[in-house]
Amino acid sequence: MTTETMQAVVCHGPEDYRLEQVPRPSLPEGGALVRVEAVGICASDLKCYHGAAKFWGDEHRSPWAEKGRIPGHELVGEVVEITDEAAARWGVAVGDRVVSEQIVPDWDCRYCLRGAYHMCATHDMYGFKGYDGAMAEFIAFPAKALVHKISKDLPPAHAAFAEPLSCALHAVERADIQFEDVVVVAGCGPIGLGMIAGAKAKGAATVVALDAIASKLDLARAAGADVVLDITQDDIYAAVRDLTGGFGADVYLEGTGHPAAVKQGLNLLRKLGTYVEYGVFGSEASADWSIISDDKELDVRGAHLGPHTWPKAVQMIESGVLPLEDICTHQLPLSRFQEGLDLVGSGASSVKVSLIPDSSYTG
Template sequence: MSRRMNAAMYHGVGDVRYEQTDVPEIGPGEILVKVGNALTCGTDVKTYKRGHPILLRHTPALFGHEYAGTVEIVGEGVDRFNAGDRVVATNSAPCGTCFFCKRGSFNLCPELKESFVNGAFAEYVRVPKHVVKWNTHRIPDSLPFREAALTEPLACVVHGIEEANIQLGETVAIIGAGPIGQMMIMLAKKSGASIVIVSDLAELRRDMAARAGADVVINPAKEDAVERVRAETGGYGADVVIEAVGLPATWEQAVDMTRDAGMTVLFGGAASGTTFE
């Protein structure tokens, strides 16, 4: 008889149940990780509220994809990891060998969608072979699981910041100071931005933004964020604007805040079917 574990199972929109299920079986190249910490991602919240066409194709399904923990079992052919290793892994990985992977377009790898990890909100999570091969990392004892589990969202932010191509001395405006926005602030500063301007409705997030390194913090309920950014930049607009909310209104704001020939990064994902002008 297979072993049982506790897990938060996704049964449908607005319906997640904490219940018993089988511990996942692992195949060649895979590992089973005993979850130390799992985080709730914005994508999990969206999936809970409106479902997700790619991540969860059938229900009930295991749920959750940001995690760190300890290797419990290694599958046949895995030589980089041993039982007992503390690791963090991401939620997907490309194959590394197909037409698109060879051209560096890893996001178009057809196997990417087949390698999605879901099931971090459980005692054990199965890590598929591509993720074991490319996106699983041993972590030092000094790094707590809850911090290591931020690797996946941080990796997304690193990618967004690379796309933003911030030059030394530039002004960067960031709309939205949630966890992603906070990481954007820190990395924008590290990338050489002289002035980072942040806009968020929540006071707690504005305070955290200031502590994370924001030079100018805007409350968009009290003043026009676009006008303030223009005022802070001699009327030109920011060199780089990063939208980290995911609403059409803030997408449009982001474009309006950007100087001519500047860079707008629409990082926040809006609901499917959203249009903007």
């Protein structure tokens, strides 16, 4: 019997990703087989590609990434095969369009048992460890996956934006935004734009967007920002003081992963303000911790993945509240994955880059 094959990008280590013909996955027990329609390239995909310690490990951390794994976790696809158990569990059927949360929890560890499945101790994630991702023609959803149905009326790249938007919404929830708050969002990439829309949905009085690229600041306005500031030209500290009666921002949401944005946020916040970190860093960031303690008594919170926010992310995408035609700037065939990685790396000419299996790519 001849094994069916498919086109896929395979990670062989940092800066060694290759387009290959690999065996097509079979229907997993209790799961589903999905034909990939689009997969976004995340900043974490790029940092894994470049060998960041977060993914490949160092003296303090075990590696997240595995060689031989197919990358890609910002995915959307059509169900082509599904077991009866999975159909009942997820409420989907053959022919439905679906997205899947990037983590596949074990559902047995102390975190999962307490509802924090996104912090699962085994930390298996599509495209990095444990399960192949979606930079391929097909992907298998295991029985323990989290799966959500999404409209077939959306362009595939727009539907795949559910993953970064869910992450942004989780960061917003971690901030505990109040109606009178002035919220500063650092970075107007995919995560930052989602943070802006989420902060407005939470009722923030004023949302301030920071970036160094004029076109991304224009997108920030379209996503709901009340004030946009160019960090290379504007005095952002004076501007935020003016907006807050001299006190400083109530909330700072960091979505760039750039070390300079950490100090920036600590200095922009008022006393008793809230800092939420979502960025994926390629190197360590340092700061004067006395700002956090003795100077301002700040709340500093991390945010990881998008637990419990996927239904809202899907609803927001289907509602058209985000300017996704302008956010989803590039769709490339899977065979041009290297060009896609380079576009994400440059940052200046793209916002969200997605890959489309070559058999579905229409140019």
